[in-house]
Amino acid sequence: MLYGIAAATTALLLTAVLAAVLRAPALRLGLVDRRRQQRKVPLSGGLAVVLATCAVVAVGEWTDLVPLGGGDLLVAAVAVAALGLAADLWRVRARVLLVGTAVAAACVVPYEETGVVGGALAVGWIAFVALGFRALDHADGLAGTVGVVAAFGVGACAAAEVMDGLAVLLSVLAAALTGFLMHNWPPARVGLGSGGALFAGFVLAAAGVVARTGHEAASSAGVLFALNTVAVADVLLVVVSRRLAGRRGPDHLGHRLRRLGLTPQGTVVLLGLGAFAGVLVGVLEHLGWVGGTGALWVASGALVVVLALLRVKSSGTARPVSPQVRAQLRVRNG
Template sequence: MTLWWLVPLVLAMALMMTAILRRYALAKSIIDIPNARSSHAIPTPRGGGVSIVVAFLGALLILAANDKVEPHALLALGGAGSVIAVIGFMDDHGHIAARWRLLGHFFAAAWALAWLGGMPPLELLGTTLALGWVGHVLAAFYLVWMLNLYNFMDGIDGIASVEAITACLGACLLYGLAGVTGLSWAPLLLAAAVAGFLFWNFPPARIFMGDAGSGFLGIVLGVLSLLAAWQSSALLWGWLILLGVFVVDATFTLARRLFRGEKVYEAHRSHAYQFASRRHQGHLSVTLGVLVINLLWLLPVACAVVLGYLDGFAGLLIAYAPLLVLALFYRAGARET
């Protein structure tokens, strides 16, 4: 039975649900009010990312019922994603202390890893590394960092949506090159769900994703990358390359702020993309710039890795080098002025 009809259905579902969530947010005054730490100037409703959660999880159940997703993948993606979405939804409607959020994040990561079987052996510079329990711990921190960095990087109109769509569709291409096309259904439908939301979030945004959506995307993308790693280490390297813009900006910014002794859990506007949006006086050019980088630089490097022309780690370094230069150019992590 063909399931291609799911792609437009998921897109349409996310599109319509975002419209409903926008009206709900306006009615309940769930609004992001601009302040000194904001990258936007107009009060805007938030929480639209719930449409991505509902549309994707519904599609995931249909995939599982048609044997397109293995039960362990369904439980890892659906369970961890649901936990993070609920935590984010509660935080969007009020406030949850950082320590409790972090505890929930690690619980979700542990849940996903329990169903995935932990961290698979990793090919690094021609050597296979089986890290055992150390690898599982590193994988948990990786998932928690992925969901948090996605939250950090969801700060201007459209950027988180464009990153998710290009990474997911790029991964589908990598799966095709690696001969594991069966893995493509989940990222393809996640891209469709995000595309439906992007209609409302494209600059100038009429609704924001909120923590429920950004955290959900972060952990689901992380779990998808580990699922792929069980097929091939090259696919994990490919995912990390495709997500390079977010990984480099968020990690470099965090490291620089930590080095200065700042409270990294406090809101700020010192990511490279935020400095860039202020320099270029708008969100659209930065979001489109991320799209161009993903398609014309990161995707070709990821393809070279999966095709065996580049070692995975070497490809990662090559892909990230110009991103680090851009982060430095746009003063990622510098003090705000």
């Protein structure tokens, strides 16, 4: 208990310091958010979250205060973060990130308990959620806020299963994301980037799968969905809206809410409350305090929100094309 509090506090402070210290080197290396045209936002926050989380966990392992049962999980998450960092520095196709994340997920799924089919579904779910968190990084403060809420929820589920090491890992991740939010709250001074977002999403999804191991499959699916409602809803909204419009553009939850008149801060708070509602239902269902219909209500609410936001008029703004891409197109077209 005391170690968990000390570890979380250390992770929070260390992340806050590292995010600031790494800001200048990130700018010099060109590790910046390419989606922003007005100002350069360095992606030192994601690297700070990964480094702080790993450092605190490594000290816990070295001192043998709280041996982690999820050591392999953290190693796989770091590999995914490295792949995301490569995507931050260079252009990496989404399918490469998907395959790489799925391979890492395949290394941490407990097949003895899930079986082959269940394990394959778990691998797909972990990769889906990890990329969903990467998509949530479209708005300042959003991925960090949703990640903190989800980490507390998954940590509560792990604690209920007496998985102390996994619960501590999630509390450390929640604290690290909180330290990151000190720099990322709108308007952001640093960003999370693909590396940090994939790392957080991977840990949360994989830890949720491990915590639900041994429970009934349908019930587990409902709990896992509830714990990651906002990320799933965001992916669903983007896929459907782009299918209907036949183009790519600013179609995420945050974009649509901003077009309704919400401020950047208000958007984060509203989606954070939505994440909290889903996580609360997921934890209560995991504990057996609510029936399986709880997750169905969460799914219904998420679907209503997605359908409502689909009616919000799109800005019609296509994704900005970089000068390098324009040059390549001119060469192709002669």
